[in-house]
Amino acid sequence: MKVRGTLVRRAAQLKASVPPPPIPHTPSRCLLCQHTPVDFATDDHTVTLSCPSCRAVFSIEFDPPGRPELCARIERLDDRD
Numbered sequence: 001m002k003v004r005g006t007l008v009r010r011a012a013q014l015k016a017s018v019p020p021p022p023i024p025h026t027p028s029r030c031l032l033c034q035h036t037p038v039d040f041a042t043d044d045h046t047v048t049l050s051c052p053s054c055r056a057v058f059s060i061e062f063d064p065p066g067r068p069e070l071c072a073r074i075e076r077l078d079d080r081d
């Protein structure tokens, strides 16, 4: 599968040339149950993640202002009852 390997490498090179998105990380799985995929919406420094499996909702704030020691602050938003 030499052709396929070449295509994969070329795709990786193209991806590397794209400038990084404003959000440094996008969640790919639920923080609680590891379900994937999850729904998320991004704002300037915040990602709101909702899990269709366990219905947990998280707000992940990257580089929270006034907290230089934190790279992200995670807050659970859903009702835990």
Ligand SMILES: [Zn+2]
Binding pocket: 030, 031, 032, 033, 034, 035, 051, 052, 053, 054, 055, 056
């Ligand atoms: Zn979940």
